[in-house]
Amino acid sequence: MRFLSGPRVYAYIVHRILATIPVMGVVGVAVFMLLHLTPGDPAAVIAGDYARPEDIARIRHQLGLDRPVHIQFFTWVGSILSGDLGVSIFSDLPVAHLIGQRLEPTFALAAATLVFSVVIAVPMGVLAAWKAGTWTDRIIMIFAVLGFSVPVFVIAYALMWVFSLKLGWFPVQGYKSISDGLGPFLHSIALPTVALGVIYVALMARITRASMLETLQEDYIRTARAKGVDNRSVLIRHALRNASVPIVTIIGIGIALLIGGVVVTESVFNIPGLGRLTIDAVLRRDYPVIQGVILVFSAAYVIVNLLIDLSYTVLDPRIRY
């Protein structure tokens, strides 16, 4: 395969990177506004029902709520751009520090889920497309509909019941860092990965099948078959490669799904990641932490989708810019 080159591709890449700026700008405004859309006094809401007036005043000052809105906004944006996400109201620790502490388990879980899903879903989708209309295809598609419908925490508890409580193969809850060794890490993360992966596998298998079905009807597939290329080569080299653009796109769209799922999965399996941090922050109304986590997750989503868009320049040279 040939990598694209030439000024138009570079122009596209620069244009695509610049296009993330307004998106993140809107995210920033939305996250900032969250606090100001609160009915009543945000400081009082954060402080809770039993707060003393001096606590409310302290929080108001700490968040800068006693200054004009536009000044607040620009101060906030300025500090975020310099890496300062504010200070947690509950623990008085910098939000960036709290997020940094919790990043590893979340990243590990998300990455493991992504790898697991691709490894399972793409062959499933290819098989279903290859055997379209047969029982193999039907069973895979039934699984895809089921997997998309059963909520992640229902799957999580079902897996936990069978594999942890009844069979005792995996720990019920908890997380072992990768620095404790690869074995214990994989052992602790196996069930959460499968639980979180099911919906992703269902989604990706469906798209892979649809994309493969379309590609398999192309003339060049027939030509390849007529030339006597064997089935495996036709499927992998000719069809899957050309069917890959929608599959890669769905990975990007699915990142939002994955992030939502991570929050829940971490809560069920008691994994000390960003999801737990978010839930704890919500229950304590620790607003700087909530804002920080949303910003980080949204930035991750935007960056992943940027990388995916850029990957098209390599994956599908037919796309014109």
Place this chain on the structure above:
Amino acid sequence: MAAVAGAGSVYPSGVVQARAAKVAEFARRNPTVIVSASVLLLMALMAGFAHHLASDPMALDPAVRLKPPCMMETFGFESRTSCRGWFGTDHLGRDVYARTVFGARISLTVGLAVAALSTTFGLVIGLLAGYVRLFDAIAMRVMDGLMAIPSILLAIALMALFGSSVQNVIIAISVPEIPRVVRLVRAVVLTIREMPYVEAAVSSGTRLPRILLRHILPNTFAPLMVQATYVCAAAVIVEALLSFLGAGTPPEIPSWGNMMAEGRVYFQIKPWMLLFPGICLALMVLFVNLLGDGLRDTLDPRIARRMR
């Protein structure tokens, strides 16, 4: 000919037969739509007549706390003396069956309300964005930004601010869904506005509101209905998730998410508190999704071919 045959009644019998045949034909071609719509109708009826089907879901009885479900006996799990109720009882001695039946009300209410709210707002914004250039530029940037925030996180954050109530749950789930509807409607409008009949309407002096309402709006209904079904399924899941995480429906209201949140503490020894609402939740979402798939295949064969 049909009119002659059925001269006696208001509707000629031939027409009635033709209609019945049409319905039968529709059912034969779209079994998914019929089956899933029937199951959902049944669930809706159960939710509506919950008072007649189950006892008071709030009634506490400390004497019968955490009793196993009687239906498990059939499979030989527990002794006959200790069971209580179809689905067992929870940690406060409340009937899990009654709470599960009443829980369907919350899920259906939230699902339908979110679908209605997000499609209404999405439709209006999408129509305008598809037709008014200046509005499009601004609105779509805002929508892109909103879509970059993972929807569950945005809903959780909104709930943290507004406080828990069913009404706030509906708003918090609808807001992140609106951009997706806007994109869909806008895409439809952009294709339709190039159609010759719309150009003809424009050149014959039809005014903008009339073009939008008469010529463009009807074309958005089919994809919008499919989308609304998927939004409904997503909303049922997210409501349960929010309640499960403690940031959704107020804890005293029997919703499936709340029941599962209460059940998780006892999960290892008394799994039925979590099991039954979990199964019901999965079934409801499954049939709403199936209905969506069926509607998509029926209403939009072009997309159906691509997605199948």
